[in-house]
Amino acid sequence: MAENMFLFWGSGSIPCWKPMIVLEEKGFGGYKNKFITFSNKEHKGEDVLKLNPRGQVPTFKDGDIVVNESNAICEYLECTYKDKGTQLIPTDKAKRARVLQRMHEAAANMQQKLVLDLLYYFFQTKEEDRKEEEVAKKVEAAIEELDRWEAYLGETKAFVAGPDFSMADVWFYPIIAQSIRMGLDLGKFPNMKAYYDKVTARPSVQKSWPPHWKEEPPMISPFKGRI
Protein backbone atom coordinates (compact mmCIF):
# COMPACT_ATOMS: atom_id res chain seq x y z
CA MET A 1 0.00 0.00 0.00
CA ALA A 2 2.89 2.31 0.81
CA GLU A 3 3.76 2.51 -2.89
CA ASN A 4 0.45 4.31 -3.54
CA MET A 5 1.20 6.92 -0.90
CA PHE A 6 3.00 10.19 -1.48
CA LEU A 7 4.03 12.86 1.00
CA PHE A 8 5.42 16.35 0.49
CA TRP A 9 7.26 17.32 3.66
CA GLY A 10 9.78 19.73 5.13
CA SER A 11 12.47 19.11 7.73
CA GLY A 12 11.84 20.21 11.32
CA SER A 13 8.16 21.01 10.78
CA ILE A 14 6.07 19.60 13.63
CA PRO A 15 3.00 19.30 11.35
CA CYS A 16 5.09 17.20 8.92
CA TRP A 17 6.68 15.06 11.58
CA LYS A 18 3.36 13.90 13.07
CA PRO A 19 2.04 12.04 9.99
CA MET A 20 5.57 10.80 9.24
CA ILE A 21 5.65 9.03 12.61
CA VAL A 22 2.17 7.62 11.95
CA LEU A 23 3.23 6.34 8.51
CA GLU A 24 6.17 4.48 10.12
CA GLU A 25 4.06 3.14 13.00
CA LYS A 26 1.40 1.86 10.60
CA GLY A 27 4.01 0.01 8.56
CA PHE A 28 4.03 2.28 5.51
CA GLY A 29 7.73 3.11 5.82
CA GLY A 30 8.43 2.83 2.09
CA TYR A 31 6.04 5.61 1.01
CA LYS A 32 7.09 7.86 -1.84
CA ASN A 33 7.87 11.40 -0.83
CA LYS A 34 9.37 14.70 -1.80
CA PHE A 35 11.44 16.71 0.61
CA ILE A 36 10.82 20.44 0.12
CA THR A 37 12.93 23.27 1.48
CA PHE A 38 11.10 26.15 3.11
CA SER A 39 13.88 28.63 2.40
CA ASN A 40 13.40 28.10 -1.35
CA LYS A 41 9.61 28.41 -0.87
CA GLU A 42 9.14 25.00 -2.44
CA HIS A 43 5.91 24.58 -0.48
CA LYS A 44 4.52 27.26 -2.79
CA GLY A 45 5.64 25.24 -5.84
CA GLU A 46 3.23 24.10 -8.53
CA ASP A 47 3.38 20.41 -7.59
CA VAL A 48 2.31 21.17 -4.01
CA LEU A 49 -0.26 23.84 -4.97
CA LYS A 50 -1.97 21.42 -7.35
CA LEU A 51 -2.86 19.19 -4.40
CA ASN A 52 -2.93 21.82 -1.67
CA PRO A 53 -4.07 25.29 -2.70
CA ARG A 54 -2.89 26.65 0.65
CA GLY A 55 0.68 25.83 -0.36
CA GLN A 56 1.51 24.09 2.87
CA VAL A 57 3.17 20.86 3.89
CA PRO A 58 2.42 18.16 4.82
CA THR A 59 0.51 17.45 1.62
CA PHE A 60 -0.44 13.80 1.35
CA LYS A 61 -1.89 11.45 -1.24
CA ASP A 62 -3.15 7.90 -0.75
CA GLY A 63 -3.90 6.73 -4.29
CA ASP A 64 -6.37 9.31 -5.57
CA ILE A 65 -7.28 10.58 -2.13
CA VAL A 66 -5.69 13.86 -1.06
CA VAL A 67 -5.47 14.83 2.63
CA ASN A 68 -3.55 17.88 3.74
CA GLU A 69 -3.94 19.05 7.31
CA SER A 70 -1.46 17.21 9.54
CA ASN A 71 -4.00 16.17 12.16
CA ALA A 72 -6.38 15.05 9.42
CA ILE A 73 -3.67 12.89 7.80
CA CYS A 74 -2.92 11.26 11.16
CA GLU A 75 -6.58 10.47 11.83
CA TYR A 76 -7.19 9.38 8.24
CA LEU A 77 -4.35 6.86 8.38
CA GLU A 78 -5.44 5.47 11.73
CA CYS A 79 -9.14 5.16 10.79
CA THR A 80 -8.49 3.77 7.33
CA TYR A 81 -5.76 1.30 8.32
CA LYS A 82 -6.97 0.44 11.83
CA ASP A 83 -5.62 -3.09 11.74
CA LYS A 84 -2.21 -2.30 10.26
CA GLY A 85 0.88 -1.77 12.45
CA THR A 86 0.50 -0.02 15.80
CA GLN A 87 -3.06 0.76 16.88
CA LEU A 88 -2.84 4.46 17.69
CA ILE A 89 -6.45 5.15 18.73
CA PRO A 90 -7.86 2.35 20.92
CA THR A 91 -11.25 0.78 20.25
CA ASP A 92 -12.00 0.41 23.97
CA LYS A 93 -14.33 3.28 24.89
CA ALA A 94 -12.53 4.46 28.05
CA LYS A 95 -9.05 4.13 26.58
CA ARG A 96 -10.14 5.90 23.41
CA ALA A 97 -11.58 8.75 25.47
CA ARG A 98 -8.24 9.20 27.23
CA VAL A 99 -6.24 9.12 23.99
CA LEU A 100 -8.56 11.61 22.24
CA GLN A 101 -8.47 13.88 25.29
CA ARG A 102 -4.67 13.93 25.41
CA MET A 103 -4.34 14.32 21.61
CA HIS A 104 -6.45 17.43 21.55
CA GLU A 105 -5.05 18.68 24.84
CA ALA A 106 -1.56 18.52 23.32
CA ALA A 107 -2.72 20.16 20.10
CA ALA A 108 -4.49 22.97 21.92
CA ASN A 109 -2.32 23.61 24.95
CA MET A 110 1.24 22.36 24.43
CA GLN A 111 1.24 23.73 20.92
CA GLN A 112 -0.09 27.07 22.07
CA LYS A 113 2.15 27.54 25.08
CA LEU A 114 5.44 26.03 23.90
CA VAL A 115 5.28 26.68 20.17
CA LEU A 116 2.85 29.40 19.13
CA ASP A 117 3.22 31.72 22.10
CA LEU A 118 6.83 31.36 23.17
CA LEU A 119 8.82 29.87 20.35
CA TYR A 120 7.15 31.90 17.61
CA TYR A 121 7.66 35.04 19.69
CA PHE A 122 11.40 34.43 19.39
CA PHE A 123 11.21 33.46 15.75
CA GLN A 124 9.16 36.50 14.83
CA THR A 125 10.56 39.21 17.10
CA LYS A 126 14.01 40.66 16.53
CA GLU A 127 16.35 40.28 19.49
CA GLU A 128 16.37 44.00 20.21
CA ASP A 129 12.55 44.17 20.22
CA ARG A 130 11.97 41.32 22.68
CA LYS A 131 10.61 42.38 26.08
CA GLU A 132 11.84 40.35 29.05
CA GLU A 133 8.56 40.78 30.94
CA GLU A 134 6.72 39.39 27.91
CA VAL A 135 9.13 36.44 27.77
CA ALA A 136 8.81 35.83 31.53
CA LYS A 137 5.01 35.62 31.27
CA LYS A 138 5.23 33.15 28.40
CA VAL A 139 7.88 31.05 30.15
CA GLU A 140 5.69 30.84 33.24
CA ALA A 141 2.76 29.52 31.16
CA ALA A 142 5.07 27.01 29.44
CA ILE A 143 6.37 25.71 32.79
CA GLU A 144 2.83 25.35 34.11
CA GLU A 145 2.02 23.31 31.00
CA LEU A 146 5.14 21.16 31.32
CA ASP A 147 4.32 20.49 35.00
CA ARG A 148 0.90 19.26 33.98
CA TRP A 149 2.28 16.71 31.51
CA GLU A 150 5.03 15.73 33.95
CA ALA A 151 2.21 14.77 36.35
CA TYR A 152 0.33 12.84 33.64
CA LEU A 153 3.49 10.86 32.91
CA GLY A 154 3.93 10.27 36.65
CA GLU A 155 0.49 8.64 36.68
CA THR A 156 0.90 6.48 33.59
CA LYS A 157 4.59 5.72 34.18
CA ALA A 158 4.71 5.12 30.42
CA PHE A 159 3.12 7.18 27.65
CA VAL A 160 1.02 10.36 27.78
CA ALA A 161 -2.35 8.63 27.53
CA GLY A 162 -1.63 5.34 29.28
CA PRO A 163 0.53 2.22 29.13
CA ASP A 164 0.73 2.14 25.33
CA PHE A 165 2.20 4.44 22.68
CA SER A 166 -0.74 6.21 21.00
CA MET A 167 -1.74 9.08 18.74
CA ALA A 168 -1.50 11.31 21.79
CA ASP A 169 2.26 10.68 21.82
CA VAL A 170 2.45 11.41 18.10
CA TRP A 171 0.86 14.80 18.73
CA PHE A 172 2.81 15.50 21.93
CA TYR A 173 6.35 14.23 21.46
CA PRO A 174 7.51 16.43 18.50
CA ILE A 175 6.74 19.54 20.55
CA ILE A 176 9.01 18.32 23.34
CA ALA A 177 11.71 17.28 20.87
CA GLN A 178 11.63 20.68 19.21
CA SER A 179 11.67 22.44 22.57
CA ILE A 180 14.74 20.46 23.62
CA ARG A 181 16.42 21.50 20.39
CA MET A 182 15.57 25.07 21.35
CA GLY A 183 17.24 24.77 24.73
CA LEU A 184 14.64 23.19 27.03
CA ASP A 185 16.37 21.36 29.89
CA LEU A 186 14.35 18.40 31.18
CA GLY A 187 16.36 18.32 34.42
CA LYS A 188 13.33 19.38 36.45
CA PHE A 189 11.02 16.99 34.64
CA PRO A 190 12.33 13.46 35.34
CA ASN A 191 9.23 11.62 34.09
CA MET A 192 9.36 13.55 30.86
CA LYS A 193 13.09 12.92 30.51
CA ALA A 194 12.54 9.13 30.78
CA TYR A 195 9.62 9.44 28.37
CA TYR A 196 11.65 11.51 25.92
CA ASP A 197 14.48 8.97 25.85
CA LYS A 198 12.09 6.08 25.38
CA VAL A 199 10.11 7.67 22.53
CA THR A 200 13.24 9.02 20.85
CA ALA A 201 14.52 5.45 20.59
CA ARG A 202 11.42 4.23 18.73
CA PRO A 203 12.22 3.19 15.14
CA SER A 204 9.31 5.31 13.83
CA VAL A 205 10.83 8.40 15.43
CA GLN A 206 14.38 7.61 14.42
CA LYS A 207 13.38 7.04 10.78
CA SER A 208 11.45 10.31 10.59
CA TRP A 209 13.90 12.45 12.61
CA PRO A 210 14.30 15.91 10.96
CA PRO A 211 17.45 15.47 8.84
CA HIS A 212 18.74 19.02 9.25
CA TRP A 213 18.60 18.72 13.04
CA LYS A 214 21.47 16.24 12.78
CA GLU A 215 23.67 18.72 10.95
CA GLU A 216 22.72 22.27 11.79
CA PRO A 217 22.54 24.01 15.17
CA PRO A 218 19.22 25.70 16.02
CA MET A 219 18.82 29.31 14.90
CA ILE A 220 17.38 30.32 18.26
CA SER A 221 17.39 28.86 21.79
CA PRO A 222 14.50 30.58 23.56
CA PHE A 223 14.35 28.07 26.40
CA LYS A 224 18.05 28.09 27.22
CA GLY A 225 18.60 29.18 30.83
CA ARG A 226 14.90 29.92 31.16
CA ILE A 227 13.36 26.45 31.61
Add this chain to the structure above:
Amino acid sequence: MAENMFLFWGSGSIPCWKPMIVLEEKGFGGYKNKFITFSNKEHKGEDVLKLNPRGQVPTFKDGDIVVNESNAICEYLECTYKDKGTQLIPTDKAKRARVLQRMHEAAANMQQKLVLDLLYYFFQTKEEDRKEEEVAKKVEAAIEELDRWEAYLGETKAFVAGPDFSMADVWFYPIIAQSIRMGLDLGKFPNMKAYYDKVTARPSVQKSWPPHWKEEPPMISPFKGRI
Protein backbone atom coordinates in the same frame (compact mmCIF):
# COMPACT_ATOMS: atom_id res chain seq x y z
CA MET B 1 -27.88 6.76 27.30
CA ALA B 2 -28.33 10.50 27.46
CA GLU B 3 -29.24 10.20 31.14
CA ASN B 4 -25.68 9.02 31.89
CA MET B 5 -24.16 12.04 30.18
CA PHE B 6 -23.34 15.33 31.83
CA LEU B 7 -22.00 18.54 30.29
CA PHE B 8 -20.72 21.72 31.90
CA TRP B 9 -21.07 24.51 29.34
CA GLY B 10 -21.11 28.25 28.87
CA SER B 11 -23.20 30.37 26.51
CA GLY B 12 -21.60 31.69 23.31
CA SER B 13 -18.43 29.60 23.65
CA ILE B 14 -17.54 28.00 20.30
CA PRO B 15 -15.76 25.10 22.07
CA CYS B 16 -18.95 24.39 24.04
CA TRP B 17 -21.27 24.75 21.09
CA LYS B 18 -19.49 22.11 18.98
CA PRO B 19 -20.10 19.09 21.26
CA MET B 20 -23.60 20.42 22.03
CA ILE B 21 -24.48 20.21 18.33
CA VAL B 22 -22.97 16.70 18.21
CA LEU B 23 -25.00 15.60 21.25
CA GLU B 24 -28.21 16.76 19.54
CA GLU B 25 -27.27 15.23 16.17
CA LYS B 26 -26.47 11.88 17.82
CA GLY B 27 -29.85 11.81 19.55
CA PHE B 28 -28.65 12.56 23.09
CA GLY B 29 -30.74 15.71 23.42
CA GLY B 30 -31.86 14.97 26.97
CA TYR B 31 -28.37 14.94 28.50
CA LYS B 32 -27.92 16.40 31.98
CA ASN B 33 -26.00 19.64 32.06
CA LYS B 34 -24.99 22.65 34.07
CA PHE B 35 -24.86 26.08 32.56
CA ILE B 36 -21.95 28.06 33.97
CA THR B 37 -21.41 31.80 33.67
CA PHE B 38 -17.94 32.98 32.71
CA SER B 39 -18.38 36.37 34.38
CA ASN B 40 -18.81 34.66 37.77
CA LYS B 41 -15.80 32.43 36.98
CA GLU B 42 -17.94 29.34 37.49
CA HIS B 43 -15.63 27.40 35.14
CA LYS B 44 -13.07 27.66 37.95
CA GLY B 45 -15.61 26.21 40.43
CA GLU B 46 -14.93 23.06 42.42
CA ASP B 47 -17.40 20.90 40.50
CA VAL B 48 -15.70 21.68 37.18
CA LEU B 49 -12.13 21.50 38.56
CA LYS B 50 -12.81 18.04 39.99
CA LEU B 51 -13.31 16.71 36.45
CA ASN B 52 -11.18 19.21 34.53
CA PRO B 53 -8.11 20.55 36.36
CA ARG B 54 -7.68 23.20 33.66
CA GLY B 55 -10.94 24.79 34.79
CA GLN B 56 -12.38 25.02 31.32
CA VAL B 57 -15.66 24.23 29.65
CA PRO B 58 -16.82 22.11 27.94
CA THR B 59 -16.28 19.45 30.58
CA PHE B 60 -18.07 16.25 29.73
CA LYS B 61 -18.92 12.95 31.39
CA ASP B 62 -20.32 9.81 29.81
CA GLY B 63 -20.96 7.54 32.79
CA ASP B 64 -17.56 7.26 34.47
CA ILE B 65 -15.65 8.46 31.42
CA VAL B 66 -14.48 12.07 31.48
CA VAL B 67 -13.58 13.89 28.25
CA ASN B 68 -12.79 17.59 28.23
CA GLU B 69 -11.31 19.11 25.10
CA SER B 70 -14.13 20.14 22.74
CA ASN B 71 -12.69 18.42 19.67
CA ALA B 72 -12.01 15.30 21.71
CA ILE B 73 -15.61 15.21 22.97
CA CYS B 74 -16.89 15.53 19.39
CA GLU B 75 -14.70 12.69 18.14
CA TYR B 76 -15.37 10.54 21.20
CA LEU B 77 -19.14 10.80 20.68
CA GLU B 78 -18.92 10.03 16.98
CA CYS B 79 -16.53 7.05 17.38
CA THR B 80 -18.32 5.59 20.37
CA TYR B 81 -21.86 6.02 19.04
CA LYS B 82 -21.21 5.60 15.32
CA ASP B 83 -24.60 4.06 14.61
CA LYS B 84 -26.70 6.50 16.62
CA GLY B 85 -28.35 9.55 15.00
CA THR B 86 -26.52 11.42 12.26
CA GLN B 87 -23.28 9.82 11.05
CA LEU B 88 -20.84 12.73 11.29
CA ILE B 89 -17.63 11.05 10.09
CA PRO B 90 -18.25 8.78 7.08
CA THR B 91 -16.93 5.22 6.91
CA ASP B 92 -16.21 5.49 3.17
CA LYS B 93 -12.47 6.15 2.82
CA ALA B 94 -12.62 9.02 0.33
CA LYS B 95 -15.56 10.74 2.03
CA ARG B 96 -13.90 10.34 5.42
CA ALA B 97 -10.70 11.88 4.07
CA ARG B 98 -12.64 14.93 2.90
CA VAL B 99 -14.51 15.34 6.19
CA LEU B 100 -11.32 15.00 8.28
CA GLN B 101 -9.52 17.46 6.01
CA ARG B 102 -12.25 20.10 6.32
CA MET B 103 -12.64 19.53 10.09
CA HIS B 104 -9.00 20.23 10.77
CA GLU B 105 -8.82 22.93 8.13
CA ALA B 106 -11.64 24.76 9.91
CA ALA B 107 -10.04 24.22 13.32
CA ALA B 108 -6.65 25.44 12.15
CA ASN B 109 -7.46 28.18 9.67
CA MET B 110 -10.94 29.59 10.21
CA GLN B 111 -10.42 29.56 13.94
CA GLN B 112 -7.05 31.26 13.60
CA LYS B 113 -8.04 33.92 11.11
CA LEU B 114 -11.58 34.78 12.17
CA VAL B 115 -11.44 34.11 15.90
CA LEU B 116 -7.95 34.06 17.38
CA ASP B 117 -6.33 36.71 15.19
CA LEU B 118 -9.07 39.20 14.46
CA LEU B 119 -11.83 38.74 16.96
CA TYR B 120 -9.57 38.25 19.95
CA TYR B 121 -7.59 41.31 18.88
CA PHE B 122 -10.74 43.35 19.42
CA PHE B 123 -11.65 41.55 22.61
CA GLN B 124 -8.20 41.98 24.08
CA THR B 125 -7.13 45.41 22.82
CA LYS B 126 -8.72 48.60 24.13
CA GLU B 127 -10.36 50.71 21.45
CA GLU B 128 -7.77 53.48 21.79
CA ASP B 129 -4.88 51.01 21.37
CA ARG B 130 -6.13 49.34 18.17
CA LYS B 131 -4.05 50.09 15.10
CA GLU B 132 -5.99 50.36 11.83
CA GLU B 133 -3.12 48.91 9.78
CA GLU B 134 -3.04 45.89 12.10
CA VAL B 135 -6.79 45.48 11.71
CA ALA B 136 -6.57 45.88 7.91
CA LYS B 137 -3.99 43.08 7.66
CA LYS B 138 -6.11 40.76 9.79
CA VAL B 139 -9.28 41.60 7.84
CA GLU B 140 -7.50 40.80 4.59
CA ALA B 141 -6.49 37.36 5.90
CA ALA B 142 -10.04 36.74 7.12
CA ILE B 143 -11.50 37.65 3.70
CA GLU B 144 -9.04 35.34 1.95
CA GLU B 145 -10.16 32.55 4.27
CA LEU B 146 -13.86 33.30 3.73
CA ASP B 147 -13.31 33.30 -0.06
CA ARG B 148 -11.78 29.85 0.19
CA TRP B 149 -14.76 28.36 2.02
CA GLU B 150 -17.15 30.22 -0.29
CA ALA B 151 -15.49 28.32 -3.16
CA TYR B 152 -15.72 24.97 -1.30
CA LEU B 153 -19.45 25.58 -0.80
CA GLY B 154 -19.76 26.50 -4.47
CA GLU B 155 -18.37 23.06 -5.34
CA THR B 156 -20.45 21.01 -2.91
CA LYS B 157 -23.60 23.15 -3.28
CA ALA B 158 -24.49 21.79 0.15
CA PHE B 159 -22.24 21.36 3.20
CA VAL B 160 -18.56 22.14 3.71
CA ALA B 161 -17.29 18.60 3.09
CA GLY B 162 -19.85 17.32 0.60
CA PRO B 163 -23.54 16.61 0.14
CA ASP B 164 -24.16 15.66 3.76
CA PHE B 165 -23.98 17.49 7.07
CA SER B 166 -20.82 16.26 8.85
CA MET B 167 -18.39 16.91 11.69
CA ALA B 168 -16.72 19.44 9.41
CA ASP B 169 -19.89 21.56 9.63
CA VAL B 170 -19.96 21.17 13.40
CA TRP B 171 -16.42 22.60 13.55
CA PHE B 172 -17.01 25.27 10.90
CA TYR B 173 -20.51 26.66 11.40
CA PRO B 174 -20.18 28.13 14.93
CA ILE B 175 -17.29 30.30 13.75
CA ILE B 176 -19.47 31.78 11.00
CA ALA B 177 -22.41 32.20 13.36
CA GLN B 178 -20.24 34.04 15.88
CA SER B 179 -18.71 36.18 13.15
CA ILE B 180 -22.17 37.19 11.95
CA ARG B 181 -23.05 38.16 15.50
CA MET B 182 -19.89 40.28 15.47
CA GLY B 183 -20.94 42.16 12.34
CA LEU B 184 -19.87 39.92 9.42
CA ASP B 185 -22.08 40.64 6.39
CA LEU B 186 -22.45 37.60 4.11
CA GLY B 187 -23.62 39.79 1.22
CA LYS B 188 -20.49 39.02 -0.76
CA PHE B 189 -20.61 35.31 0.08
CA PRO B 190 -23.87 33.99 -1.43
CA ASN B 191 -22.98 30.29 -1.08
CA MET B 192 -22.14 30.82 2.55
CA LYS B 193 -25.32 32.80 3.12
CA ALA B 194 -27.44 29.91 1.77
CA TYR B 195 -25.37 27.48 3.84
CA TYR B 196 -25.72 29.60 6.96
CA ASP B 197 -29.50 29.77 6.64
CA LYS B 198 -29.76 26.04 6.04
CA VAL B 199 -27.55 25.00 8.98
CA THR B 200 -29.12 27.59 11.29
CA ALA B 201 -32.49 25.95 10.70
CA ARG B 202 -31.26 22.50 11.80
CA PRO B 203 -32.94 21.36 15.04
CA SER B 204 -29.53 20.47 16.56
CA VAL B 205 -28.37 24.06 16.03
CA GLN B 206 -31.63 25.63 17.18
CA LYS B 207 -31.68 23.56 20.38
CA SER B 208 -28.08 24.45 21.24
CA TRP B 209 -28.19 28.12 20.17
CA PRO B 210 -26.32 30.29 22.74
CA PRO B 211 -29.14 31.54 24.98
CA HIS B 212 -27.63 34.95 25.72
CA TRP B 213 -27.33 35.71 22.00
CA LYS B 214 -31.14 35.88 21.88
CA GLU B 215 -31.27 38.56 24.55
CA GLU B 216 -28.08 40.58 24.60
CA PRO B 217 -26.40 42.57 21.82
CA PRO B 218 -22.72 41.72 21.12
CA MET B 219 -20.13 43.62 23.14
CA ILE B 220 -18.00 44.27 20.05
CA SER B 221 -18.60 44.22 16.28
CA PRO B 222 -15.14 43.94 14.73
CA PHE B 223 -16.43 42.88 11.31
CA LYS B 224 -19.03 45.66 10.95
CA GLY B 225 -18.29 47.75 7.87
CA ARG B 226 -15.06 45.83 7.34
CA ILE B 227 -16.26 42.54 5.81
